[in-house]
Amino acid sequence: MSAMNCEEALVLLPVYGDGELDLPRALALEAHLAECAACAAELRAQQALRTALRSAPYHRAPETLRARLQAQLLPAPAALAPRAALRLPSNFLRWALPLAAAVMLVLGGLNGFQAAQRGDAALVAEIVDSHVRSLQMDHLSDVVSSDQHTVKPWFTGKLDYSPPVHDLADRDFALVGGRLDYLARRAVAALVYRHRKHLINVYVWPGSEADRSLQAEVRDGYSLVHWQSGGMRWWAVSDLNEDELRQFAELLKAAAKT
Amino acid sequence: MNEDERARSFAALASLHLDAAYNLARWLTRSPTDAEDVVQEAFLRALRFYDGFRGGDGRAWLLTIVRNTFYTWKARERAGRTVEYEEEAAGLQLMETETEPALHNADPEALWLRAADRERVERALLALPAEPREILVLRELEELSYKEIAAIIDVPLGTVMSRLSRARALLRAQLEVLSER
Numbered sequence: 201m202s203a204m205n206c207e208e209a210l211v212l213l214p215v216y217g218d219g220e221l222d223l224p225r226a227l228a229l230e231a232h233l234a235e236c237a238a239c240a241a242e243l244r245a246q247q248a249l250r251t252a253l254r255s256a257p258y259h260r261a262p263e264t265l266r267a268r269l270q271a272q273l274l275p276a277p278a279a280l281a282p283r284a285a286l287r288l289p290s291n292f293l294r295w296a297l298p299l300a301a302a303v304m305l306v307l308g309g310l311n312g313f314q315a316a317q318r319g320d321a322a323l324v325a326e327i328v329d330s331h332v333r334s335l336q337m338d339h340l341s342d343v344v345s346s347d348q349h350t351v352k353p354w355f356t357g358k359l360d361y362s363p364p365v366h367d368l369a370d371r372d373f374a375l376v377g378g379r380l381d382y383l384a385r386r387a388v389a390a391l392v393y394r395h396r397k398h399l400i401n402v403y404v405w406p407g408s409e410a411d412r413s414l415q416a417e418v419r420d421g422y423s424l425v426h427w428q429s430g431g432m433r434w435w436a437v438s439d440l441n442e443d444e445l446r447q448f449a450e451l452l453k454a455a456a457k458t
Numbered sequence: 459m460n461e462d463e464r465a466r467s468f469a470a471l472a473s474l475h476l477d478a479a480y481n482l483a484r485w486l487t488r489s490p491t492d493a494e495d496v497v498q499e500a501f502l503r504a505l506r507f508y509d510g511f512r513g514g515d516g517r518a519w520l521l522t523i524v525r526n527t528f529y530t531w532k533a534r535e536r537a538g539r540t541v542e543y544e545e546e547a548a549g550l551q552l553m554e555t556e557t558e559p560a561l562h563n564a565d566p567e568a569l570w571l572r573a574a575d576r577e578r579v580e581r582a583l584l585a586l587p588a589e590p591r592e593i594l595v596l597r598e599l600e601e602l603s604y605k606e607i608a609a610i611i612d613v614p615l616g617t618v619m620s621r622l623s624r625a626r627a628l629l630r631a632q633l634e635v636l637s638e639r
Contacts, residue, residue: 253598255576261480273469
């Protein structure tokens with residue numbers, strides 16, 4: 201492929217910045233950006249606009265609206281709880297299992313159950329995709345800090361739960377920052393750690409199942425470790441080897457218990 | 459699926475994406491009370507259409523209905539309100555003057571960048587006409603992909619890209635205007 205010129209690059213910059221550019225053209229564009237200060241500066245300006253836009257308020261539905269809809273949409277007074285706390289009658293699972301898969305998927309509280317039962321390939325794929333995407337450009341952290349007391353409160357108002365955040369720098373797993381991500385049909389906290397040259401993404405969100413011990417898998421060359429503890433589902437993904445990722449997960453699990 | 463299961467299933471989907479629905483409605487209507495009305499109407503319509511929902515992305519499906527409900531609602535409201543129509547016309551005029559992408563002077567000290575604090579961004583976004591405002595909300599706040607946006611606003615992929623480009627240029631221009639005050 202012949203080298204890209206500025207005219208072509210300019211057209212592709214916004215698509216690249218949106219993470220929507222195919223790999224061959226993205227690589228060609230990056231080659232051009234490495235040599236063209238003007239286009240590189242334009243990309244930075246476009247990123248600045250995106251960042252500015254993301255600071256605009258995300259309006260959450262008022263509780264009164266939620267309650268009104270609950271009354272209108274449900275046949276009987278059952279709970280239309282906010283995402284994290286969907287409660288189901290205890291015998292629900294017995295008669296729910298024969299229902300169409302689509303029903304299972306939309307019941308937010310059951311997502312984790314299904315994932316655990318099937319080692320959900322779809323969720324694993326989603327997590328790996330998210331991890332890979334985060335490593336591109338500036339998508340790694342929205343809040344950059346190694347201080348857990350800065351990262352944890354950053355999520356307030358952005359999520360309907362407070363993620364446990366711990367720094368493990370003394371064990372050579374440094375907290376790099378955090379960001380909002382979207383997995384399993386919900387907004388989740390992504391905490392970023394570094395160990396030597398490896399970046400680890402830790403996704404944590406509320407889960408209603410009992411504690412589950414560490415489980416490991418490999419996908420597309422990435423190691424994943426997941427567990428359930430303290431009412432939270434945890435997933436760690438990295439190109440780090442499985443043994444060290446497990447060690448990291450054990451440390452994190454222990455830190456979260458204190 | 460019997461009626462009860464259907465209603466529960468829909469209610470769970472609605473609950474999951476209520477914030478996204480309200481956020482879009484709020485940015486479109488620019489009013490908290492109107493947003494609630496639009497969401498309520500949209501969800502009742504969605505419940506009626508639920509049998510046609512074949513699974514897949516529930517959020518995109520609901521947002522499509524919210525958006526369509528907004529435009530229907532807006533057409534009804536517009537009958538009595540000429541002021542908003544004039545604002546729209548002025549906004550459209552600004553859009554006409556936008557040119558192809560040019561190399562901006564990406565000076566980090568640029569006024570519009572310095573002006574881009576949260577409050578100004580909100581005001582700038584609110585000042586845009588509905589069409590560019592909506593695509594920016596879907597892209598930057600809901601973080602939907604081009605493909606998802608294309609499905610929600612029912613246009614080809616290429617149109618998503620060109621509308622996004624114009625919307626961003628418009629927002630930049632609006633931020634500059636606001637920073638001069």
